[in-house]
Amino acid sequence: MRTQVAIIGAGPAGLLLGHLLRAEGIDVIIVERASSDYVLGRIRAGVLERTTTDLMDRLGLGARMHAEGLPHDGFHLADGERLIRIDIAALTGRQVMVYGQTEVTRDLMAAAPERGLQIIYDAANVALHDVESDRPSLTFEKDGAVRRIEADFLCGCDGFHGPSRQAVPPSVASAYEKVYPFGWLGILADVPPCTHELIYANHARGFALASMRSETRSRYYVQVALDEKIEDWPDDRLWDELAVRLGPEAAANLTRGPSLEKSIAPLRSFVFEPMRHGRLLLAGDSAHIVPPTGAKGLNLAASDVHYLSEALIGHYLRNDRDGIAGYSRKALARVWKSERFSWQLTRLMHRFPDGDAFDRRMQVAELDYIASSTAAQTSIAENYVGLPL
Known part of the structure; x- marks a missing residue:
C-alpha cells in the first residue's frame, strides 16, 4: 500500500x-493495534480546552459535543476547610467543556x-522502517499476513508504549521524566455529580477529585500509594474516603452508587525531545505525558495535532x-508550559x-495566597483553559 501520510494510532490524536x-485532500491511512471496541472502551479524560473544541468544530463534528457536553465557567481548589473558586470565565473570557475523551473518539x-x-x-506487531529516508514505511500483521505501507511521512500518535518513539535513535534524543510516588484510584458511577464544577481537594489523607462525565454520570479519584490494590477498595470504602477528603460541603451532596469501572493509574511527567526525526513526527502521549491534575493530556495532544496538521x-x-522543520520546536514550547502547570x-x-x-506549610501558604490574589487566580485560569497556540 502507498499513501502520503501514515498515522500510527487511532486514539483521538491520530483520528x-x-x-x-483528509479535509484538505491529503491521502491518509491510520493503523491501530487494537480493535475499535477496545479503543472506545478506554476511560480517559473529560475536560476539553477551547483548542480541542475548536478542532472538532472546524471538522463539523462538534454538534453532539455542544448538545451533550457541559460548559464550565470555573472549578474549585479545596483545602479541607473551604472551597476556593477559580472563575475562569470572568478571568479569561473563556470556558472549558466537560465531554469525555471516549465521546470525542466515538x-x-x-x-x-x-x-x-x-x-x-x-494491526499486530507494527514496526517503522527507514524513517530517516525519503521513503519511510511501516509493517504490520493482519489476518495472518505481513503488510507494508509506504508513505511520505509517518506520524506517531500511538501513546507512551507504542513503537513510534522507539524508532528514534537514543543518540539523537533526550527523555525527561518524573515518576510520582502515588497513583489515582478512580471510580466511574451512574450517579449525579456532587457539584456543578470540578473540585481538586488537598486533604491530610491525600488528594481527591470530584468530576463528571454528564449530569447523571460522575468520575471521582483519590490519591493512593502505588502498592494499593483495587480489591482492597470496595465501593463503600471509596465513597467514605471521598466524603472525608472532599470536605463537608461536597460530602453533603455526594450520591453513592455501584461502580461501573475502577482503576488505579500511576502518575508521571515525561517529555521526549525532539518530536521529529527525519520523516517521523510524534504527537500526543508518544512524545509527552502529564499527570492528570491539570486536565492537559488530551488537550496537549490536540495542540500537537494543530501544529502538525x-x-x-x-x-x-x-x-x-x-512547517515540518519547525514542528518540534513549536510543539515543545507549549508542551513544556503545560508540563509546568500540571507539575505545579x-x-x-x-x-x-x-x-x-x-x-505542608508551603502548601497552606500557597492556597491562602491563591484565595486572596486575583493575579494568582488569573494565572491558574489562563493555564487551565489553555495557553494560546
Whole structure:
C-alpha cells in the first residue's frame, strides 16, 4: 500500500490528525493495534480546552459535543476547610467543556467512513522502517499476513508504549521524566455529580477529585500509594474516603452508587525531545505525558495535532518546508508550559510520602495566597483553559 501520510494510532490524536488532513485532500491511512471496541472502551479524560473544541468544530463534528457536553465557567481548589473558586470565565473570557475523551473518539470514528478516512484496526506487531529516508514505511500483521505501507511521512500518535518513539535513535534524543510516588484510584458511577464544577481537594489523607462525565454520570479519584490494590477498595470504602477528603460541603451532596469501572493509574511527567526525526513526527502521549491534575493530556495532544496538521497541509498545498522543520520546536514550547502547570498543581494538591511539616506549610501558604490574589487566580485560569497556540 502507498499513501502520503501514515498515522500510527487511532486514539483521538491520530483520528483528529487524520480528519484534518483528509479535509484538505491529503491521502491518509491510520493503523491501530487494537480493535475499535477496545479503543472506545478506554476511560480517559473529560475536560476539553477551547483548542480541542475548536478542532472538532472546524471538522463539523462538534454538534453532539455542544448538545451533550457541559460548559464550565470555573472549578474549585479545596483545602479541607473551604472551597476556593477559580472563575475562569470572568478571568479569561473563556470556558472549558466537560465531554469525555471516549465521546470525542466515538464522534471521530463514526465520521471516518463517509469522509474517506481509512483506519486499519487489529494491526499486530507494527514496526517503522527507514524513517530517516525519503521513503519511510511501516509493517504490520493482519489476518495472518505481513503488510507494508509506504508513505511520505509517518506520524506517531500511538501513546507512551507504542513503537513510534522507539524508532528514534537514543543518540539523537533526550527523555525527561518524573515518576510520582502515588497513583489515582478512580471510580466511574451512574450517579449525579456532587457539584456543578470540578473540585481538586488537598486533604491530610491525600488528594481527591470530584468530576463528571454528564449530569447523571460522575468520575471521582483519590490519591493512593502505588502498592494499593483495587480489591482492597470496595465501593463503600471509596465513597467514605471521598466524603472525608472532599470536605463537608461536597460530602453533603455526594450520591453513592455501584461502580461501573475502577482503576488505579500511576502518575508521571515525561517529555521526549525532539518530536521529529527525519520523516517521523510524534504527537500526543508518544512524545509527552502529564499527570492528570491539570486536565492537559488530551488537550496537549490536540495542540500537537494543530501544529502538525498545519505543517503537513503547508507541505502539500503550498510547498512549504518550514512547517515540518519547525514542528518540534513549536510543539515543545507549549508542551513544556503545560508540563509546568500540571507539575505545579500536582505538587500543590497532593501529599508526598517524603513531605515534612515545612512542605505542608508551603502548601497552606500557597492556597491562602491563591484565595486572596486575583493575579494568582488569573494565572491558574489562563493555564487551565489553555495557553494560546
